[in-house]
Amino acid sequence: MKSADTHRAPGAGVTATWNYTLGSIVFLFIIIDAIIAFDYLADFTATRDPLVLALLISGLLAAAARIRYCWFLRDDDFGPVPPRAWTIALFAPAVLSWALAFAVPELSVYAAAQIWFSGVLFAAALPGSRRWIVTGIMLGATAIPALWHVLWDRPIIAQPVGLSHGLVLLYGAMLPFMLFTSLWMWRIIRRLDEARVLAAKLAVTQERLRFAADLHDIQGHHLQVIALQAELAERTLGADTARTAAQLTEIRLTAKHAMEETRSLVAGLRDIDFADELENAREVLSLSGAACALEITDIPRDPAAQRVLGFAVREATTNILRHSTATRATIELASDRDGYALTITNNGVGDAVDPADSHGGSGLAGLRDRVAAIGGTLAVDRSVAEGAECFELSVWIPGDDRRGGAQ
Template sequence: MLTLMSAQKNTRTPFEGVNATWNYTLGSIVFLFLMLDLIVIADLVVRYLETGSMLLRVLVAVCVLASATRIRYCWFLRGDSEGRLPHVGWTIALFAPAVAAWGLAFVLPEGSVYAAAQLWFSGVLFAIVLRRALRWLVMLALAVATAIPIFVRALLGDEGLELTERGAGPFVMMYGLLLPFMLISSLWLWRVVWRLDEARHLAAELAVTQERLRFAADLHDIQGHHLQVIALKAELVERTLEAKPEYAAEQVGEIRLIAKEALEETRSLVAGLREVALDVELENAREVLTLSGAECELDIAGTPSGREAQRVLAFAVREATTNILRHSGATAAKLALRPARGGYELVVTNNGLVEGYEQGSGSGLSGLRERVAALGGTLSAGALNDNFELRLWVPEGATT
């Protein structure tokens, strides 16, 4: 038997699609920085080979180091559940080579634009992880700081700006200006997917909570009435025990019968025997699965007239629905019920297949298998085409 009251605590893990979205976003950002850095470094290497300038040689080495730290820092863009910033050591490692290159921009005869741009590239990457208001202030400060050595070289009349007029300079400047917007748009899409995944988990938890509340309400309905009657009869026995002992003894017998009835109804509730119409159970399953974030499709071609067949099928629908909520991150599910071979066949599929899940494992499926076998039916459960499928058949007029 499987009940939501004994459900284990659900471990919060991102859905597979969320990780795939992050990997795509991370790959795109890393590729963007790699292309920019390779173009800059390649152009500087060409300039170094032409001039043999030792300063350009140092700048190439600094740019390689700055590129490596930026690429590593990209992994921190995902953030954590508490919104904390990366460790200060990584931030220092990010800015150290960028600031060194920025300093070289004041003294380089060529390549000052590329050197100053290193501060902008690294600074934008850091600003992205900040809160929105602070982010734009930091970017404004970075833009001013990046422009200072370029204007200094321009005022001195040196050739440090010639790379903006030929070679890869215009391309690097254009993409450098667009860099914040490209990063923000990529991370915005990732965060939307992450929030949708959080909403899906919250909906699943809400569905489980609602099922627990339903169980508690049913238990209250059963126990509350019987306990109230028992309390009243016990008071009556207390008042009449001496004056009317025979009447009191009769009431004690009724109390025993009421207690026995309450116990049997409670066992029936826990065992899933409390009768609910099959069509109501199917609609409940669709509602609960939809609340959990899964698209649920019902394909009902008819329902059996036999009471026992309906009872087992209703129990199977509850069991399958609870399994989906507890053991999978399904985003799509289908419940199909149709006449077949002189009986009715129920097929429940979902795309939340869990690796390592053994067919027929768990007391819930074992109990369901016993109920189906008692009616002369059949049941199978397991993986099929990357889905998990539960399929059972019961004869139309089955009786136990």
């Protein structure tokens, strides 16, 4: 098989949360900048003033820089502060617009607002108290052009405040709180996801340590006994043949007992209740971003059959996690043709096994042997459903009465 793709599809898990957060922030800036741009355009159409045209161009450049800068707010990729070049690109058109605000009193509020929008966005990428310090500085800088014109008794709004002006002022005032709150929630969700992943890794590590400790207890004890018995046999070799033979017999029995206990340990680790296996599959697939539906109408009574079906569910789940980008999966088990049919489908084929390969990967080959050992069959297939290519694993096993005491 090809190596598994470790990146989940966009919209899965924590990535979906970031997409929604980023989309809301970008949409907010687009709305504000579109209102200002349309007002600039209307004013330029009426006056043909080159300063208004310069404000329109600088505003559009500042809007484009802000939209691109939003991607750097995902601090797990770029660290606490975005690249310096993009920060300069963020502020350059905003500073130009702020400077032009001193020359155009009627549009000074819109012009000065550009440095406020860009400054708040930059502050959102900063940690701790630095964020609020920068926000305060940007607020002071934004107010300077308006205060300048007020001191010189120049009107800063040429017409009564309309709906567009009210929206810009409202969004501008609420911008720090909306932006900082959205990013705060995103970071909490990301930390929770990291904690979930860490908890899963710790659980696996803990299980490995438990298994290693149990294996050490079994093998360490028996190997020590075998070493002592071998030493005794070595001492009596040639002097007491009967005693040597007895010691060799004890060594053989000790080694056999160690093998049996090791097999029991491994069997206890691998044998899982079939109902638990189904729930584990649904939980794991759901956590990976694939909504999993269980449709179980009948379950065989034979433990051997349940064990084989459990291995099939486990193998299919592993393949979905490692070799697909599925967003939906279904596990169906029902009576069929005097037996039981297990069907597992997912809509993210990715690098899944090619059905043209009669044996598939090593995991499916081993599963095929297990199914055949109880008289069943295994098949894999691809199909198209709702415009998406789907992968299907089908296992059929005979009913309890038809298998009889084969196992």
